[in-house]
Amino acid sequence: MNEKKFPAGPVPYVPDTGTKVVKKPPVAPEDIVFDLSLNESPFGANPAVAAAAAARCQLPNIYPDPASDELRQAISRCYGLEPERLICGNGSEEVLDAIGRLYARPGDEILYSRHAFIQFPIMALRTGATPVMAPERDYTLDVEALLDRVTERTRIVCVANPNNPTGTWVDRDALVRLRDALPEHIVYVIDSAYAEFVDDESYDDGLGLVGERPNVIVTRTLSKAFGLAAFRIGWGYGPAAMIRALNPMRGIGNVNAIAQAAAVAALEDLDFVAMVARETAVRRDWLRAKLVPLGLQTLPGAANFLAVRFPTDPGVTAQDAIDHMARRGILTRSMDDYGMDDFVRITIGSEEANGAVADALEDLLAGRSNVGSG
Ligand SMILES: Cc1ncc(COP(=O)(O)O)c(C=O)c1O
Missing domain, CATH: 3.40.640.10 (Type I PLP-dependent aspartate aminotransferase-like (Major domain))
Structure with missing residues (x-):
């Protein structure tokens, strides 16, 4: 075989998908309190x-x-x-x-x-x-x-x-x-x-x-x-x-x-799934009702997460919100790889987790006027 005719090793075809499938803010695993970054269910399974x-x-x-x-x-x-x-x-x-x-x-x-x-x-x-x-x-x-x-x-x-x-x-x-x-x-x-x-x-x-x-x-x-x-x-x-x-x-x-x-x-056990869906809707509405008065816009999502839009002013951007929540051990999902830099995707979690999100964002946005709508 002519060695020179061939490359030294196998040449992979590596598609540049331009995305990181899982994006997590820099929080040490032991500091994660609520992971709301992957749309996982907080209800477990039946x-x-x-x-x-x-x-x-x-x-x-x-x-x-x-x-x-x-x-x-x-x-x-x-x-x-x-x-x-x-x-x-x-x-x-x-x-x-x-x-x-x-x-x-x-x-x-x-x-x-x-x-x-x-x-x-x-x-x-x-x-x-x-x-x-x-x-x-x-x-x-x-x-x-x-x-x-x-x-x-x-x-x-x-x-x-x-x-x-x-x-x-x-x-x-x-x-x-x-x-x-x-x-x-x-x-x-x-x-x-x-x-x-x-x-x-x-x-x-x-x-x-x-x-x-x-x-x-x-x-x-x-x-x-x-x-x-x-x-x-x-x-x-x-x-x-x-x-x-x-x-x-x-x-x-x-x-x-x-x-x-x-x-x-x-x-x-489809009753279990129906319970999950019902309770998720209640919690989603609850979280939305907490975020809208803070001047945040939420897309009219029907799933187990909310896409939340943040202002572009320094200190209160989507990335600031992600970092701020991360410091409290709350992981959320940046949407920048979707070209939606001013949005954060937040999974609807346990009542405690949703409360922690609401508190964190209230602190971040405290003092700002109510500028948005739902
Ligand atoms: C719209 C959509 N389709 C498909 C999937 C893949 O789900 P899985 O591979 O866990 O069944 C996901 C996971 O987040 C999703 O959001």
């Missing part, structure tokens, strides 16, 4: 989950079911869906990633709205496809603007509803308009990770929109309202042909056995 997981831990030598059969049956019972149209993933992140790898190649375009969930550009950049952003209206997805950006290269259109990090959402009508206007060779992904939190008749988690269309897929997760983030369980529901094609794109034992057992137990 008690049957820990028991089911512990029981499965007794059989560490046995591989997980590679088809997640029992889990797909449980999802199918809960939501009235056909198991053969379901795929489970190591988090919905894996399902989204598999969709990208299945349908996008260099030169293709993946389309989403300006402040859409950061995994959409990551999914594009990993495959070498081009991420394309459409403008929004009031930090909310604009269907017509998205459709304007569709080209002959568009392969995937991604919608997170509600969206992270804005929390904003669009109604069923908007989702249907987009579905009906998109050509069927373009994959339409509806990421409904926060669906459980939305309590509005005009909202649709998208499952009913999949129907017989060949190109619509909905992704869901047990990381948020179900409180199973540690187990990494997500799922997708789409056309049978798409699910068949997606299956080889995921890891063979991608959802580990303990996670599968935990998820089945979690899906048996």
Whole structure:
């Protein structure tokens, strides 16, 4: 072999996603009092989950079911869906990633709205496809603007509803308009990770929109309202042909056995999830009512977090607020990698955590006049 013809070692293709997926202010782990940076649930999971997981831990030598059969049956019972149209993933992140790898190649375009969930550009950049952003209206997805950006290269259109990090959402009508206007060779992904939190008749988690269309897929997760983030369980529901094609794109034992057992137990108690959603809404309203009189603007988010806008005056900027809260052991999420430098994303936490946020921001902003609106 001609040594000179080849580089010294393997040359990786490292996509520059331009983002740090997890951004934490500099707080030593032992000083963290409340972590409100990752939209984790403060309610834990229903008690049957820990028991089911512990029981499965007794059989560490046995591989997980590679088809997640029992889990797909449980999802199918809960939501009235056909198991053969379901795929489970190591988090919905894996399902989204598999969709990208299945349908996008260099030169293709993946389309989403300006402040859409950061995994959409990551999914594009990993495959070498081009991420394309459409403008929004009031930090909310604009269907017509998205459709304007569709080209002959568009392969995937991604919608997170509600969206992270804005929390904003669009109604069923908007989702249907987009579905009906998109050509069927373009994959339409509806990421409904926060669906459980939305309590509005005009909202649709998208499952009913999949129907017989060949190109619509909905992704869901047990990381948020179900409180199973540690187990990494997500799922997708789409056309049978798409699910068949997606299956080889995921890891063979991608959802580990303990996670599968935990998820089945979690899906048996939807009352728990309803309680989480109800209580989250009460706490979200409480926090919003505390922040608005301080002159802070909050986006009309429907999920388990608030996107809060800060002034640009020195001393009270979003970064000042992040640092100020961090000094009290409260971690929140900067939104600068979304181009929303004046916003902070704050997870709705325990009552104590939310109170600590309100107190910290009241101290930071004390003395300033009431300049904003909700
Ligand atoms: C909109 C949205 N979709 C998907 C995910 C991924 O969730 P997971 O991989 O934990 O299922 C998240 C996580 O924060 C999210 O905010």
